[in-house]
Amino acid sequence: MKVTAVFDIGRTNKKYVLFDENYQIVEEVSESLPETTDEDGFPTEDIGLLTEWVQSRWEALKNNPKYDIKAVNAAAYGASLVHLDAENKPVAPLYSYLKPYPEALLSQFYTTYGDPTRIALQTGSPAMGMLNSGMQLYWIKHTKPELYSKIISSLHLPQYILFLLTGRKVSDYTSVGCHTGLWSFEMWDYHEWVKAEGIQKKMPPILASSSFIYRSGDKGIQSGFGLHDSSSALIPYRMALKNTFVLLSTGTWCINFNLFASKPLTSYQLERDCLNFLTPEGSGVTTSRLFMGREHDFQVARIAEYFRKEPDFYKKVVFDEKFLTADTPKFYTSCMVGNGPFPEPSPQEWQISAFASAESAYHHLMVGLTNLLSVSLQLIGINEVQSIYIDGGFARNEIFTRLVARNFPNHTVYATELPYATSLGAALHVTRPQTYGFKEEIIEIKP
Known part of the structure; x- marks a missing residue:
């Protein structure tokens, strides 16, 4: 059976869904994974466990003789970044967007870059601390410089799942443009504060097309960029x-x-x-x-x-x-x-x-x-x-x-x-x- 596979990663349930050519569901597997804590004891997604879950389910799907996988994509919750080192391994916890943001660091940010309302208007993002995922990178850079220096790529969670599926690192508009504080809706580019901090250098390129073909053995599978x-x-x-x-x-x-x-x-x-x-x-x-x-x-x-x-x-x-x-x-x-x-x-x-x-x-x-x-x-x-x-x-x-x-x-x-x-x-x-x-x-x- 020809199918499209989607890995749909929610805060509570992790699942993959297989659609036939008429977009009817032919299989759905949903699991709940236990959380872990970051170095401050704050609850967060266990990125190691999630990585293992996605990779093992994907290998099993590709090797399942019942299915001919023609296409694959990923969707996941936003405001969450996975930071990879030179070996493409997560080098930090997947910090929760619910984690409190240090008031002193917020004050430093706005002292440097100006009025919070102006920045919020330009980025289409109310000031929400860690829920503005760009501010997570700013926090790491200014409070954990040793960790920041090890980060080669920062991927939003949907694109990290896609990376696990295809080995390709990309950014996409839906993740960059959802209350991240990263994107200037005036300039249609990364905001000036992002460039001043050099944070955009950690982000893979945003690609405008909707899909690409990647090789899995001798087979080509059409892939999206994650959403x-x-x-x-x-x-x-x-x-x-x-x-x-x-x-x-x-x-x-x-x-x-x-x-x-x-x-x-x-x-x-x-x-x-x-x-x-x-x-x-x-x-x-x-x-x-x-x-x-x-x-x-x-x-x-x-x-x-x-x-x-x-x-x-x-x-x-x-x-x-x-x-x-x-x-x-x-x-x-x-x-x-x-x-x-x-x-x-x-x-x-x-x-x-x-x-x-x-x-x-x-x-x-x-x-x-x-x-x-x-x-x-x-x-x-x-x-x-x-x-x-x-x-x-x-x-x-x-x-x-x-x-x-x-x-x-x-x-x-x-x-x-x-x-x-x-x-x-x-x-x-x-x-x-x-x-x-x-x-x-x-x-x-x-x-």
Whole structure:
């Protein structure tokens, strides 16, 4: 069987997915690997274990007589760098993007290179410490100079996975352009601070094409360049849809993509968790973020505890109009300090005791979350597009999807069922079919 293999590396699950020529999954293997800690004791990905896992699974796949592997690609989470020495071995831990950034070093950086807002506007990246992966290299250079001198190549994680598969070192737009602080959206090149520090010399060249052929024994396999996972999940929609749209990629984070926004980011947007991404071809994508899944789970746990319900009680709650008409307390967030459209701390806690039932409280939780989402979408020009597509976990939540449709009566709202959008996007990008559609996975939502 002719297949395309995709290694899809998430924070929790590592998997490979095999697609047939019609982009149907023929095999999926998913595993969870234990974490390790860096030299400061901070939890992080075990890069040695991940390396071994990818290499062993890839060798087994290539030697499996059931499959004729025609193409391969990788997708992985962003803001993570693997640093290689002269022997192409990792020379440092894969430092976590959650690791706190030293305040003194941040102060040094901005004293040297100027106003944080100006740099954030130019790079399309809110100042987020280690989440700006360029700042990880700055941190190593200035606090671990001996380690920095050993680094020959720094690869973002998707490109490191690709290196393990093909032996080729590249950079790609989706990884360099996702809140890294590395890329100047004004100059369409590495930012001036990156060049002043010489950090771009550690990064392999960015290649503009979508694939290359590499040799595995006497066989040629078509390979992509690796993709940042959120940007990869956008690809099936870009290929299948002809109308203008915003994609809501929902999960722990709700990441909202508008390919059709034409204006540069403002400081007002940056302060409210808007940022720029890059497509694999290097075009800008205006994006906003909302810590919606985390807020949802936190408040659901509070509701369940107060009303003595099972933790997953909300999965059985059915949309009911009567719960939306009662006079209820204002919704306040608990998990969105420093992010989302209202990053300031909430003045008080949301009062669950004011509700008569868990079902009523849950409806109003979803009203609160969708109202926040509406503000987040207004920030990225939702009124400039025709449709809204909801992907991910919240696409299966009827209360959520119907409330989104109510909030945007002038848009057509769809829930989509693409549970493997990230892997599929990586497969489509490397193989480049003439046409691709997924109509059977699209459900139009009525308010």
